[in-house]
Structures are given as C-alpha cells and as structure tokens.
Amino acid sequence: MSPKPDPDKVGQASCLPPEEPSQSATPTVAPLPHTPESGPRAKTTGLVSIAILCSRILGLIRDQVLTGMFGTFFNGLFTAAFRTPNMLRDLFAEGALSTAFVTTFSKKMKTESDEAAWILARKMLTLSLCFMTIVAAAGVALAPYIVRLLNVGWVMKQAEGNLLPEGWTLERATELTIHLSQVMYPFIAIVSITALVMGMLNSKKVFFIPAVASAFFNLGCIFGGLLAAWIIDPIFRETGKVTETSLTGFAIGTLIGGILQLAVQIPSLRKVGFTFGLDFKWKDQGVRDVLHLMWPSVIAASGTQVAVFLNSIFASFTPGQGSNLSWLGIAQRLQQLPLGLFGVAVATVTLPMLSRLATDGMSPAFRTALSKGLRLVLFLTVPSAVGMAVLGHEIVSLIFERGKFTAHDVTQTVGPLQAAAFGLVFYACIKVVQPAFYTIGRRFIPMTVSLGVIVFTATMNSITVFVLEWGHTALAWATALGLMLNFTALYLCMRKFANGMETRSLARALIKLALAVTTMAAICLAAKATLLAPWSTYSLSSKLLTLGTTITAAAIAYFTATHLLKVEEAREFLSILTRRLGKK
16 A cells, blocks of 8 residues: 555556657756756656556556455455565665665766766665565564564454454464565565666656556566466466465565566666676765665655554554455555656656756755646646545446445445545655755755654544544545645745745645636536436446546546646646647
8 A cells, every 4th residue: 555666656657668868868857948957847747647657557457356356355465465565665665765866876977977876876786685685584584473563453353343254264364464475575675676777767867668667567466466376276277266375376476567667677777878787885975875865764755654554553453354454555546546647757757857956056946846846746636636536436436346346345445535635635745845855955854744744643543543433534534634744844844945935836826726626626526416426327338438528528627727727737738738639
C-alpha cells in the first residue's frame, strides 16, 4: 500500500518511446525568459505521465487478478506480506536513497564532470547492493516476528469480528503471510539498484524509459506470477483452482517483475555513457554527501510510510482483519494512479532541475521552478481528487467487482477511497516540495515535520480505534489529514527559506481551479442522479460506457473552464494537445 517510482511509482504508472537524448541533447525543460530553467514543461511531464499511466493501469490489472482469483481475504494477506519490503523500498530505495543520490549526482555533473558522477554512481551501486542484500537477508530471518508485530491484533483478538474462510484460523493466515513475506524480501535488493539507475537516467534528462520501466514490473508480477503458479501448483495447473501455493507463485512474480524493471533500463543507461563495475572505495566525499543527505531524508519520507505501517497494526484490531487490508490497499492503489501520473511525474522532472539551480543559491529561477511545479501538480490532481470522491463507488465497482470481489467489498472500499482522494492533492504537492529542501541544504526540516506527522497519525488512530471503535475508514482519514498537515508545514517553511513562493500567483490559480472543478463536480453529481442511477442493473459494457461518458464530459468541462479562466497550465496543456492532434 505504499506509495512513489512504487514499483508502481516512477521514478514508475503502451507507447513508443521517443529517441533517447544524448549527453549533448537539447534539455527537455524549456527556459522562460531570463532564467536558464524555470519549471517543468508540460510536454516533458506529459511523456512521463503517459509512461506512468501504462504502469498504473497494469498495476490495477494486477490487483484485479489477485482480488478476482483469491478474494479480499487472501489479497489482504498478500498485501500484509508485501507491506514491509514495499515500505523499505519507499523509504530507502525509491525514497531517501533516490532523492539524496539525484541531488548529489546532479550537482557533481554540473560542478565537476560526467566521469566524476559515474564514479560516484558505481560506488553507490556497490554500497547499495551490499547493504540492501543484508537488509533482505535480515528480513527473511526476522519475518515471523515482523509479521506478528504488524498484525498484533490477529494474535490478541483471535477470531473476534472476523469473517475467515472455512477451515482457516488466524494462526494459519499468519503463517501464510510470513511465508509470502520471506519470498518477497529479496525484492528490496533488486529495487535499490533500480532506483539508482532511474536517478542516473533522470539526471541525464532521460525520463520516459525509467517511468515506463514500472510497467514491466507489473507485467512481470502478472504473467510471471501466473507462470510461477502454473509451475509450482499442480492443482492450479490441472484445474485452474487457486490455492495457497498459487499465491506463492504471485509472490515469486514480484521478484520477476523487479528484475524486468531493472533490465529494461540497462540499454538506456549504457547509451548515456555509464559502464557497470564494482567499486568498494566508499571513503569518498560524494558517498559521504549522499549518506549525509540520506539519513534525515529517511525520517522525512517516513511520515506517510509510517502512517501506512501504523495503519496495518491498527487495522488488525478492526473488524474484517485480512479483508480490511485489501480494502485499504485498493483505495491506495487508486490514489496512486493520479499521484504517479501527475505528482511523481512533476517531481521526477523537477528534482534534477532544482538540484542544478540550487548550485547558484536561492535564486528567482529556483523559486519560479518550484512554484510552477506546484501549480502544475495542483492543476492536474485537484480534478482527479474530486472525481475520485464523487464517483468512487462506480469506479471501484467497474474495476474490481467481479469474481470473489463482491458488492460488500465495493462498499467497504469507497470510504477509504474518499479519504485517499482528499489526501491526494497534499501528497502530490509533498512529492514536489519535500525534495527541494535537500537541494538547498535544509534537510532537517522535512525530517522534523514528518516526526510530528507520525505522532499526529498515531494519536488519531489510537483514538478512533480504541476509544471511538471506528472501522478501517477512520485509518485512511487519519493518513489523509496527516498529509494535509505535512504539506502545510513544508510549504510555510519553504516560503520562509526561499523568501517567498509566489504565493499570490498560487492563490489566484487555486481560485480559478476551484471555479473550474465546481463545474466538473456538478456534472458528476448530475450524472449520478440520472445516467448512473440504475448502476447495479447495468452490464459491464453499460457501466463502462456510462462512467466513461461521465468522466469524459467532466474532463472536457474542467479543461474548458480552466482555459476560459486563462489558467497558464491549461493553455500550455491544450496547446501541446492541439499540436499533437494536428500532426495526425
């Protein structure tokens, strides 16, 4: 349930890739007058978004396969097993390590040379491989304790309030979760290398291939998982019936997907000039700089991840243990689609640029680039959040309601999805603002804010679960409110350190977006009262047609309204779209 380049994150999300830019290619970020780099271009962000879209759709298909074949209970066990490896990936590999490495690598390219940056990359690849292999081995050994700690409610409450499949006990479910977790722990070693490769390519202004690589992760999970299940499970091979062994096959598929995600990027990395090799000379200033940035970044990035981590523990005390993890996971998966498409895409393009601009101090160009990144991510995520909140029931039903995923599961997923929609905008903005603190040497600010958010989330969860005895939806809302608190604090701090953040321009943009999104929401509500009212009686094709028509009409209304209101990002987006269509 994790967020970021998740294996569904960029950096994550088919289309034909553009020609890879060489070291001397024209930069993909266009300058505004008087500034060498002023903000992420919609064209570049659009290419990354398209790539992530492929990955996110395949991620949804992966979840459809799991929930449809195994049901929410077993999918919940799979989610619980993958939670810790996935959290370590977000915190270390694609979180702190990636941010610290890209910041240091980009600066080294600008102030020294490409060769000096490649030397640093080889040292970090070697160090990461060694360290994360040890972490993976420790995870395998400690999995029985970790899984029981994360699901302590299963042990304390036993079968109270649970709807377990026939013949199952919570102890049996725990043992299966431990086994699946041990199979998937090596994933963290693979993805740590992948994150560094992504960082190198992004720093060289190669964005599409790293973004689309996550599509191969999901392909590996789906087809590799099915193949592994077919090979190791005779019952599945002969009858098509899924068993515990079949679920192990999908755990193996996660490792296959991780290997594919790395392998697809190797040709591009060689093309930009990198050669692989082991380098154990870690007593290097560049390595120290990465580690110096990394440890506070780990704590800073932990705000959301620890909230998810805590949700797992608190969820084990709420009714529906096992299934509730699946409901929360699906809501987060749907949140990850627009988050990866827009928030991660903008952050992926912005971070290397901010790292280069920061070498010249806190310049107007830095503030403009960061402000434009925020405006762009708000322009794209605000309508996504409103659409998810209003049409949540129909979206979940269309995508997941089949096989062993029932109408009851749809209802239980909608509440967390609405909470995730609220948190989406703040989460996407955090993706843009948080890394900027490391480029200006203020690495302890995000760390301090995240510690406060962790305390806030834990307190909220304790009250809602143990005092008010609310269900799993309250856990999702605590996470969403934590995201709001996190972004608000980061924005106010950055505004102080950057001597302004073009707040007036941002406020004017928000007012215009509010007017446009109100129009869009009115269309969605009107459709729910008319076109979508007989939803439960529709066939799959009718659901697809009616919901697709509603979303299309709402999107057209939003983009038309923002264009008429002269929102800068809307004009740029529509200009690029018009040029693209004109070429066809």
